[in-house]
Amino acid sequence: MAPDRENITIIGGGIVGLSVALGLLRSGQRVVVLDGADADLRASQGNFGLVWLQGKGADHPAYARWTRDAVAAWPEFSRLLREYGGVDVALTQAGGYEFFTDETELRAFAADLERQQAALGNRFAFEVLSGDALRRVVPGLGPEVAGATYSALDGDVNPLRLLAALRGAVTALGGSIEAGARVTRVSPISGGGFDLALEGSGTRRAERVVLCAGLGSATLAEQLGFHTRVRPQRGEMLITEKIRDRLPVLSSTIRQVNEGGIQIGGTKADAGFDDRESLQIMSDLARHAVAVFPALADVRVVRAWGSLRVMTPDGYPVYARAPEHPGAFLVTCHSGVTLVPMHATALADWIEGKPGAPDLEMFDDTRFALPDAA
Missing domain, CATH: 3.50.50.60 (FAD/NAD(P)-binding domain)
Structure with missing residues (x-):
């Protein structure tokens, strides 16, 4: 050579x-x-x-299986990374929630998860919880939450x-x-x-x-x-000051990073290659976070940014x-x-x-x- x-x-x-x-x-x-x-x-x-499985591959069984295999492999893989580079990626897989303030959207997403479960069989289980049921088990959850889905397989890492x-x-x-x-x-x-x-x-x-x-x-x-x-798809995020108390649960739109700040996101926009954040979306994200956890109203936002996802057709x-x-x-x-x-x-x-x-x-x-x- x-x-x-x-x-x-x-x-x-x-x-x-x-x-x-x-x-x-x-x-x-x-x-x-x-x-x-x-x-x-x-x-x-x-x-x-x-590190998320909910909703992945509801209409694409091969993608559902591929994602399920990845989620299952994460604990051993995180240990492998520590062995090679000495870096702890702060993996948690204690389960995750998808919160909804609209019951119609909750029912539609639950239907997606039923199709995903049909593809994965006993390798995937989820729960659909009403707002009242959630408020009995999740401290500090707001009255506007109509319900949520939950999977014990979901989690997160520190991406940096x-x-x-x-x-x-x-x-x-x-x-x-x-x-x-x-x-x-x-x-x-x-x-x-x-x-x-x-x-x-x-x-x-x-x-x-x-x-x-x-x-x-x-x-x-x-x-x-x-x-x-x-093609690009813009997502926008907020991150708050570090807070001492831990959020009681992880969700796909609100999570507490291991250093203590709260990260708020979940938006999708076709904005070309413009990755700038927008005031309207930032306001919407803040309102959503406070609707789910009202105590966040008193927490200061210290950073905001937009980033472009990589999307195939x-x-x-x-x-x-x-x-x-x-x-x-x-x-x-x-x-x-x-x-x-x-x-x-x-x-x-x-x-x-x-x-x-x-x-x-x-x-x-x-x-x-x-x-x-x-």
Whole structure:
């Protein structure tokens, strides 16, 4: 092998790219991770940190099973990260709630969970609780809460610690992470391999490439003949001052981070590449939080931000091989935190084509080549 040829080059140094890199390193591959510029749109630095199963795959059984496998694998994976990099990602999996102030929305979501349960069988259970039942068991819950669903499998991590832990693990296993290495073009080479053009620093060659660059993958994926065109979806968040008392429960929109602050989020907006927060959404988030836990009305908000999720046309992950360019792969999803253990284990087996690797046909990119694809 020529000195300038890496075995596998990961384009994208966020949670997804680092997870894939970790899995490939553990399987014995040589891996280089090309991370972009600090100013890039980075979902890994602005997400909510949930390890969440509720609602995932209600209409996509393969996604429901993939997510269930990931949630089950998280405890052992968090121990693995501590072993490699010495970082505690603050994983908790004591169960989570989806709170509703509208009974119609609660019933609709409960119907989603029934379909999800049909796909997962005895591997998934949930409860639907009325507002009155909740107020008997959840201290401080507000009178506007109409009800909630609950799953004992849900939890969260500290996402910035997770990012640091993955970087440390990749480095500990001999992987290379190059910061400020923004790839602008991927060109297949006759006979195999790829030339990568880097902004401001010439080109380099790679035997295999895995596109994990989130919103930055769109142009590169097109160059390799993939059909997927990712799009941004803006989510906005508030974070409060640190408070001594712990919230009694975790929800998908209100959680207390391990350092003590309350994180409030859950919004979705098609705003293009505008990741700025908006006063109206910030106000709506604050009202929702106070409706669920009225005591939060007296807690100060210290930060607010918007961040862009990475969405495929149908919202489900893509794991694809370039049909005309062997050695090129596309990996993209919007549940990067939840799916970390699968990306660092089974997905690496799939990339390597190992016996026993998962069948990921339901996540293939070709679904977007159909005339009626979204």
